[in-house]
Amino acid sequence: MLKGVTHFVTNLPxxxxxxxxxxxxIIYYVIMLIKGTRAVQLAWGLVLxxxxxxxAxxxxxxxxxxxxxxxxxPGATVAIVILFYPELRHALEEVGRGRFWAMRGLMLRREDVSAVVDELxxxxxxxxxxxxxxxxVIERDDGLDDIAxxxxxxxATVTPRLLETIFYPGTPLHDGAVIIRGNEVIAAECVLPLSDNSRISSSLHTRHRxxxxxxxxxxxxxxxxxEExxxxxxxYDGRLLTALRPEVARDKLLSLLQRDESLEGRRGNDPGSAGGKGAGSATPKEEAIPEPPEVAGVAAVSALEEPRTLRGMLYSGLRRARGLFGIGNRVSGLRSLFRGEPSD
Incomplete structure (x- = not known):
């Protein structure tokens, strides 16, 4: 067998x-360019x-x-150009800068989850x-390099003093969002896509959208x-919970981050670590969250409950199909086609 392999290699043109x-x-560099962006989820859809x-x-x-x-x-070529337009543009910019080797940082470790959530x-x-x-913004599985x-x-490391300084009115970085990866603030003053969900209350403005x-x-x-x-x-997951008590927000955020670990087992295998202590016992239900009079009726807004438009049905079907086959959390990047740009 070894001789056969040697013969094949020596006679290979x-x-x-x-x-x-x-x-x-080329394949390696393409993977490096889309790694850490929402193009990964879209790529999985095309592969499927x-x-x-x-x-068939x-x-x-x-x-x-x-x-x-x-x-x-023929449709795939058009779909790639349309769906991947932001990522293609970003990739070409990276090629021009020669930054092929940029890698994402480490995700949250299980033992650090509770501490980071407490800081936030x-x-x-x-x-x-x-x-x-x-x-x-707390990054989970979908990369946010394109947003950053x-x-x-x-x-910089996540601390209350740092975040308070960033969001202090009048500071250069107070407008926009901060992106948090693991226990690190990787970017500030970031622009997020606005939701076009018609069910959002008029009392909620640009920041919530x-x-x-x-x-x-x-x-x-x-x-x-x-601010008001x-x-x-x-x-999270196309939903917006408003007017949360701090302890409710903590339990919900902690359960979201620890759920990622329990489902995928990627960030630690120690079930007794500090991050898992009491996380699941206080997970709130959306309908049980109290609402103040001024925002009554808008505590839970789900993107999947919006009017049954063609776009909404397509998005919902793709998300459910993605979960059925276990490829990942959801095919969510399609909505980036319809996103707006937030104004100051």
Whole structure:
């Protein structure tokens, strides 16, 4: 067998070897360019489409094969250009700068989850008492590098004093959102996509719409502090919970971050670590969250409960199909096609 392999390698044309080498390098750099962005989720959707087309052709489902083949061949090219437009533009900019090797930082470790959540909730309480508006984005599985590039890079450890300084009115970075990866603030003054959900109360303005907009297009969790009322809100998975008590917000955020670990087992295997202590016992239900009179009826807004438009049904179906096949959390990047840009 070894002789056969040696014979194959020694008689391999140099053109073929060079071809394989170049193709490998290109594929590697493409993966590096989309890693840490929402393009990864869209890429999984296209991979599934091609996979289903090949399976249908193999088992001789002719009608399904014809349908999927029609979509997967000419339609895929158009879909890639449309769906990946922001990522393609970002990738070309990275190519121009020669930054192929940029890598994402480490995600939250299990033992650090509780400590980071406590820091964020303490910050939210302080800002709420002083009526300082804030947007704090906690990255989960979906990379937010493309969002982080809209702001100012920081790379500082999460502390209440740092976040209070950032959101103090009049400071250069107080407008926009901070992006938190693990226990590090990677960027501030970031621009988030606005939600177009028509069910949001008119009493909720740009800050809440931006939080819900990001929660609709990624799996990030977003803490919001209202500048007008001081209310603490939490956006996640296309939902917006408003007027939360600090302890309720803490339990919900903690359960979200620890749920990621229990489902995927990627960030630690110690069930007795500090992050897991009492996390699941106080997880609130949306309907049980008290609402003040001024925001009654808007404590829970779900993107999947919006009117059954073609876009809404397509998005809902793709998310459920993604979860059914276990590929990831959700195919959420499609909504980036319809996002707006928040105004100051």
């Amino acid at each position: 140099w053109q073929a070897a060079f071809d394989v080498l170049i193709s490998t390098v 489409l091609f996979l289903f087309a090949r399976i 052709d193999w088992v001789e489902f002719r009608t399904l094969s014809l349908l999927l083949g029609t979509i997967a061949t 909730i303490e910050t939210a309480q302080r800002l709420s008492q002083r009526r300082f508006g804030a947007l704090m 590039t809209t702001g100012t890079a920081l790379g 931006a939080a819900l907009g990001l929660a609709e297009t990624t799996d990030a969790a977003v803490l919001v502090v209202s 009322t001081g209310n603490i809100s939490l956006a």
